[in-house]
Amino acid sequence: MDSLDILDEAFCKPSIIIDENKLSIEYLPNYLPFRENQLKTLVRYFGKIFQGQLGTKRAIITGPIGSGKTSISKKFGQWIIQKSEKAGFNHLRYIHINCRRSKTPFMILLNIARELNSKIASRGYAADELLEMIVEILETEHSTVVLVLDEIEYIIHKGGVELLYALTRTSDDKQNVNHNIVLILIARNTGFLKYLDASTNSSLGAPIIHCPPYKKNELESILNNRIGECFIPNSVSEEAIELIADIATKRGGDARHALELLLIAGKYADSEDSTIVYPEHVRKAKANVDPSLLRETLKDLAIHKLLLLYGISRRLRQTKAAYITTGEAEHSYILAAEEFGLQPRKHTQIWEYIQELELLGIIHTQKSGVGQRGNTTYISIQDTSAYELEQELVPRLQTISHTYRK
């Protein structure tokens, strides 16, 4: 048998997973159980758009990771587009932008502009020119766009405040306004609002649609539905489903994590020629699944923020305390920067980093409570262990720090 035969054999080997695509993060299932109220609320606020009527112009969707925020928004998008096609109303657009992936206001505007007109070149324009073009296209078409800015917290400290200001004001200096921008912002919580100026905030004075973490029985039912769509019947044991739901409940009711575990457990079962997924496959999957979100978040952080985070996690681990003060964090960061041969940033800059890390949900801050002295801010890490975070950070810092060293 040569290697080609081995490849053939692996290729022909039966799998208990019939359709892996339906387990990917991009996949939008037909039915989203436990989110009916949120979907109905969206329809209540914006439902008449497809008839050319405007009710509410803004909304904010909040909820932890994997609580279905992106899915409900896209489902609503499908619904209004379908409705408007049926009604023969062709002035409606739905544009969904992920701010973490787009990274800058410029890229966000470019992506919007190119969704509206794919011929727009990707170079040669400034951000404000792009915004002008967007408004011009919408005006010419007499269009309403439902613009979803997903994971908005990622750009708040990178020009997102100005972007939101501009997007809420596109009709200000116009006599006859022939366009509408309906904004739906998605974030883990409403923390980002405090960085907006008063007028943007008031024009965003938006209703909040919250997606709470999924409960264990809800995750079980989401898993069962999905298994029905993409696994061979009866190939996932009840115990395995329960274990996945249990793990994902402890991880903050995260449906994404549950589905990720399901896929990997399925692959372990396949690789062992087992026709059934058992709890042992889930345990293996758990041990091997990336703490993916943490990794993804870290990937987008610049070196000094990583150093600060490293300083914080190391200090938390060393002191075994639940909290450290910002002073301790700063000190620990300076040591870390020196260790990696970099010039530490100044105090005010560090303070900004702390706020940004908090907005991204990696650290939590809290003012000193009653009975504690002064006006100190305390920092904690709740979602991962400080040790795990350090383990993630060290190799990353080692790899990237020399590119910064002079």
Ligand SMILES: Nc1ncnc2c1ncn2[C@@H]1O[C@H](COP(=O)(O)OP(=O)(O)O)[C@@H](O)[C@H]1O
């Ligand atoms: N109610 C639900 N029913 C079925 N699948 C769901 C449901 N909520 C979330 N999911 C699935 O879980 C994953 C994460 O959902 P997503 O909408 O991306 O969450 P968020 O945007 O809040 O992080 C997606 O793969 C999605 O298909």
Ligand SMILES: [Mg+2]
């Ligand atoms: Mg999302």
